[in-house]
Amino acid sequence: MELLQSIADSFNYWIYIILMMIGLYALVAKNNLVKKLIGMSIFQTAIILFYVSIGYKDGATIPILYEHQAHHGHHDAGHGDAEDAHHDVEHAVEEAAKEIHAVAEDHADGHDAHADDHDTLVDSHDAHTSSAIHAEDFANPLVHVLMLTAIVVGVATLGVGLAITQKLYGEFGSIEESEIIEQIRTGK
Amino acid sequence: MTEQAPIFILLFPFLTAVIVALVGLRHKSLSWPLTLVSLGASVCASLSTLAQVVEHGPIRYKLGGWSPPFGIEFHIDGLSALVAVTVSVVALLTAIYSKDNVDAETPDKSSQYYSLFLLLVSGLLGIVITGDAFNLYVMLEVAALTSYALIAMGNKRASLAAFKYLIMGTIGASFYLLGVGYLYIKTGSLNMLDIREILETAGLFNSPTILVAFILITVGVWIKMAFFPLHSWLPNCYAFAPTTSSNIMAPLVTKVMIYVMVRMVLTVFGPNYAFEILDWENIVVWLAVIAILAGSIGALAQKDLRKMLTFLIIAEVGYMVGGLWLADETGITGTIFHIISDAFMTLCVFLFAGIVFAKTGARDIYALEGMFKKMPLTMVGFLVGAFSLIGIPPTAGFFSKWYLVQGGINSGNWEYVVALLISSLINAVLFFRLIEIAYFGKKPAEGHDHHHGDDHAKVSEASFTMLLPLLSTAAILIVIGLYNKELVSVIQDFLSQFNLATSIR
Amino acid sequence: MKILGIITVIITGFLLLQAERDFPDWGDAASPASDNRLSQHYITETINETRVSNMVTAVLADYRGYDTMFETVVIFTAGIAIIGILRVYGPSTKLEHPEPTLDTEKPDLIIETTCRLLIPIIQLFALYVIAHGHYSPGGGFQGGVIFGAAFILLALARDLQTAQKWVPENRVLNLAAIGIFIYAGHGVLSLIFGENFLDYSILTKVLPGDAIDARYHSMLGVEIGVAFTVTAIMFSIYSNLASNGKMEEGI
Numbered sequence: 039m040e041l042l043q044s045i046a047d048s049f050n051y052w053i054y055i056i057l058m059m060i061g062l063y064a065l066v067a068k069n070n071l072v073k074k075l076i077g078m079s080i081f082q083t084a085i086i087l088f089y090v091s092i093g094y095k096d097g098a099t100i101p102i103l104y105e106h107q108a109h110h111g112h113h114d115a116g117h118g119d120a121e122d123a124h125h126d127v128e129h130a131v132e133e134a135a136k137e138i139h140a141v142a143e144d145h146a147d148g149h150d151a152h153a154d155d156h157d158t159l160v161d162s163h164d165a166h167t168s169s170a171i172h173a174e175d176f177a178n179p180l181v182h183v184l185m186l187t188a189i190v191v192g193v194a195t196l197g198v199g200l201a202i203t204q205k206l207y208g209e210f211g212s213i214e215e216s217e218i219i220e221q222i223r224t225g226k
Numbered sequence: 227m228t229e230q231a232p233i234f235i236l237l238f239p240f241l242t243a244v245i246v247a248l249v250g251l252r253h254k255s256l257s258w259p260l261t262l263v264s265l266g267a268s269v270c271a272s273l274s275t276l277a278q279v280v281e282h283g284p285i286r287y288k289l290g291g292w293s294p295p296f297g298i299e300f301h302i303d304g305l306s307a308l309v310a311v312t313v314s315v316v317a318l319l320t321a322i323y324s325k326d327n328v329d330a331e332t333p334d335k336s337s338q339y340y341s342l343f344l345l346l347v348s349g350l351l352g353i354v355i356t357g358d359a360f361n362l363y364v365m366l367e368v369a370a371l372t373s374y375a376l377i378a379m380g381n382k383r384a385s386l387a388a389f390k391y392l393i394m395g396t397i398g399a400s401f402y403l404l405g406v407g408y409l410y411i412k413t414g415s416l417n418m419l420d421i422r423e424i425l426e427t428a429g430l431f432n433s434p435t436i437l438v439a440f441i442l443i444t445v446g447v448w449i450k451m452a453f454f455p456l457h458s459w460l461p462n463c464y465a466f467a468p469t470t471s472s473n474i475m476a477p478l479v480t481k482v483m484i485y486v487m488v489r490m491v492l493t494v495f496g497p498n499y500a501f502e503i504l505d506w507e508n509i510v511v512w513l514a515v516i517a518i519l520a521g522s523i524g525a526l527a528q529k530d531l532r533k534m535l536t537f538l539i540i541a542e543v544g545y546m547v548g549g550l551w552l553a554d555e556t557g558i559t560g561t562i563f564h565i566i567s568d569a570f571m572t573l574c575v576f577l578f579a580g581i582v583f584a585k586t587g588a589r590d591i592y593a594l595e596g597m598f599k600k601m602p603l604t605m606v607g608f609l610v611g612a613f614s615l616i617g618i619p620p621t622a623g624f625f626s627k628w629y630l631v632q633g634g635i636n637s638g639n640w641e642y643v644v645a646l647l648i649s650s651l652i653n654a655v656l657f658f659r660l661i662e663i664a665y666f667g668k669k670p671a672e673g674h675d676h677h678h679g680d681d682h683a684k685v686s687e688a689s690f691t692m693l694l695p696l697l698s699t700a701a702i703l704i705v706i707g708l709y710n711k712e713l714v715s716v717i718q719d720f721l722s723q724f725n726l727a728t729s730i731r
Numbered sequence: 732m733k734i735l736g737i738i739t740v741i742i743t744g745f746l747l748l749q750a751e752r753d754f755p756d757w758g759d760a761a762s763p764a765s766d767n768r769l770s771q772h773y774i775t776e777t778i779n780e781t782r783v784s785n786m787v788t789a790v791l792a793d794y795r796g797y798d799t800m801f802e803t804v805v806i807f808t809a810g811i812a813i814i815g816i817l818r819v820y821g822p823s824t825k826l827e828h829p830e831p832t833l834d835t836e837k838p839d840l841i842i843e844t845t846c847r848l849l850i851p852i853i854q855l856f857a858l859y860v861i862a863h864g865h866y867s868p869g870g871g872f873q874g875g876v877i878f879g880a881a882f883i884l885l886a887l888a889r890d891l892q893t894a895q896k897w898v899p900e901n902r903v904l905n906l907a908a909i910g911i912f913i914y915a916g917h918g919v920l921s922l923i924f925g926e927n928f929l930d931y932s933i934l935t936k937v938l939p940g941d942a943i944d945a946r947y948h949s950m951l952g953v954e955i956g957v958a959f960t961v962t963a964i965m966f967s968i969y970s971n972l973a974s975n976g977k978m979e980e981g982i
Binding site: 062065071074078081082085088089092180181184187188191194195198199201202203205206209210218219222 | 404
């Protein structure tokens with residue numbers, strides 16, 4: 039029961055390990071080159087699942103601000119009016135942003151020393167923009183960015199892998215690794 | 227202007243790669259000069275960066291103006307600056323050499339070839355100067371994708387080798403990526419220095435996640451550098467790839483991976499964790515001993531000149547992995563020194579093998595017959611490279627091996643010292659056999675027929691663009707040997723921040 | 732090989748499971764990765780520092796813009812690599828092992844009409860995804876792939892030659908390179924103005940608005956660059972793989 043509970047608590051992590059092992063097995067043990075590439079895809083996708091699971095928070099939504107949070111109370115501001123909305127709040131935002139940026143930089147250097155400062159600043163900023171942004175309401179955006187990169191890399195590797203496979207097929211007439219090795223051994 | 231030097235190291239080859247891909251479609255003859263100019267500029271930028279680092283200490287360059295860890299930064303200390311100079315100089319020399327054989331070996335595709343070549347160099351430089359663990363993965367993949375293609379553009383056997391490399395390389399890079407993910411789940415940061423700080427302040431060193439992250443990253447990098455039991459992809463790749471591809475990859479790719487290992491062990495996890503908490507030095511040093519012996523013995527069994535040299539690379543990787551895990555300051559100095567000297571001596575012998583292949587069309591070692599008379603200058607270059615690989619003073623190889631042996635003695639790893647000496651002895655046997663063939667023209671009794679008898683008579687001195695890089699490399703090897711004190715002082719400046727003297731047993 | 736595979740899988744799986752027990756629970760908002768100044772900064776400060784409501788876009792194109800530039804380079808590399816590996820120039824040389832020949836009749840009415848209707852809509856949607864990346868899921872990569880898919884659909888429904896009329900090989904490479912130049916150009920421009928590479932805030936000198944607006948607009952610029960490269964290379968990869976590098980018939 040305890041085991042089941044622990045699996046349920048971190049369900050995604052178990053799934054990613056299983057997927058990854060399926061991919062790894064195909065990568066190492068399969069003889070067919072295309073099957074190896076399929077294994078490679080599964081292997082990389084498992085890592086993507088792992089990263090995205092890190093960023094998930096219970097009850098959080100996608101990391102895109104709601105319109106009222108982004109536009110600070112301009113509920114009627116559609117996307118076409120985005121520019122107007124900017125000009126309206128430009129001063130308020132600019133001031134606040136400058137301060138916060140400065141504090142954030144301090145923060146990066148001096149670590150937790152300024153933590154309290156920072157909180158109060160965020161609060162005061164919230165006060166005159168009316169809609170607060172809480173970190174726990176949104177999923178972690180960083181992992182999504184990282185995985186966009188990993189997806190692109192996966193696509194690129196798969197493409198190059200398929201190209202090499204095609205070239206091998208043109209040269210040897212086979213995509214079975216053992217047959218190609220046999221041809222090299224006997225044909226040379 | 228000089229404070230922007232770090233970005234120029236990378237920007238020149240990278241932008242030129244794109245330009246070459248475009249311009250090369252119409253004017254193929256422009257590819258080579260553009261490549262040379264951009265790599266020359268990159269060498270200047272990296273030298274200027276090295277000078278700044280030596281003078282003012284480590285450089286932190288904020289990309290996009292965001293302060294780390296929010297943005298990505300370049301973190302360039304003595305180690306990265308030295309390796310960056312090595313990478314750009316080796317790339318420049320190889321590019322000079324490539325003039326004649328790229329058109330010959332990959333007709334119609336020279337613009338794509340040079341574009342990929344420059345992208346490989348920018349990927350490697352990116353790995354070296356970045357200070358962000360995830361950015362390192364992206365650069366790793368830029369370098370990896372280009373090397374798969376550069377190998378696969380060779381003959382039939384190269385394609386299969388490239389496919390194996392692609393599979394192994396992807397496993398290695400994915401392990402690295404997963405390791406970074408494990409670090410991220412525990413520390414919440416991707417900046418190398420920031421990860422280190424959080425690991426220390428949060429006391430995460432006993433966490434199994436960090437242990438697994440360490441194993442994944444180390445094994446991933448070991449696959450990429452062809453450390454002994456994981457080396458099977460390397461020999462065929464470098465032996466059958468187009469000449470220029472193996473000339474650039476044999477010296478650089480494995481060496482840059484060793485840089486990544488050193489960076490991860492020293493900067494991210496810290497010597498305290500890697501050497502004291504884990505206490506695996508003996509196991510890894512024994513693995514390295516096996517790698518050294520296996521590489522050397524494998525080299526003895528080869529008749530193909532380039533394949534013999536690839537096995538030497540495997541032995542050299544063993545030197546450096548072992549040297550790092552000696553956990554001794556002198557040993558680690560030797561490892562970093564050896565990254566630089568090994569890059570140049572591998573380049574030297576591979577350039578020589580390339581010249582022999584271009585001139586005689588033969589791959590086996592008997593093609594060297596009578597070379598001293600036919601191309602004396604080439605042989606001079608080869609002799610310096612060979613002496614350096616054997617470890618004869620005043621070449622660079624002697625001094626780096628000296629520090630490695632000293633480190634082995636200091637830390638009491640006698641098996642490592644013995645393996646290093648045996649391997650040097652085997653190198654001596656190998657190269658004196660080559661020199662004997664080249665000098666006395668000794669043919670085996672059974673009359674080794676290699677169909678190139680006619681060509682041999684016509685073989686003359688190599689062309690200027692081939693000879694210049696070979697002789698420059700030879701000169702660099704001697705210069706590094708003569709100025710080894712200065713180099714070691716830069717390395718020791720870098721190592722002094724880690725308190726290695728106290729953190730070893 | 733099977734035994735080797737099973738051994739590798741068991742060892743790796745065991746290792747990964749060991750670490751898994753040490754992980755914070757899935758979805759725990761207090762886990763170190765989420766409850767950290769890095770991720771919190773991205774969530775709470777993005778709107779103030781860049782004015783972009785989609786944090787993923789902001790982190791992608793600005794905070795970690797350097798990563799993204801090289802991500803685009805990875806795509807570009809893959810395109811060049813596949814041309815380098817597969818492309819056969821000059822008159823078609825017969826392969827040792829000929830491909831199975833396909834039925835090359837004129838495509839039927841249904842397919843052709845559907846494509847004629849669909850392709851403009853797909854392209855329009857792709858432009859929307861690219862342009863709207865600041866406010867909704869989307870951006871250069873996603874839009875670029877959709878745009879590339881429109882050309883691939885054309886090549887699939889008719890033949891490669893028809894699609895090549897729209898995007899010939901040289902134009903594909905030009906587009907891909909232009910994309911990277913647009914991206915790197917933002918960086919080089921900020922270098923010229925005296926700031927660090929890719930520091931968009933200095934681009935106020937050429938863009939309207941203040942420093943934050945410059946970041947906002949530059950992000951759109953680099954997304955468009957990314958879209959160019961991705962569109963071009965996706966089609967290039969398809970056409971090389973489908974025609975075995977001969978650029979003649981395709982599937």
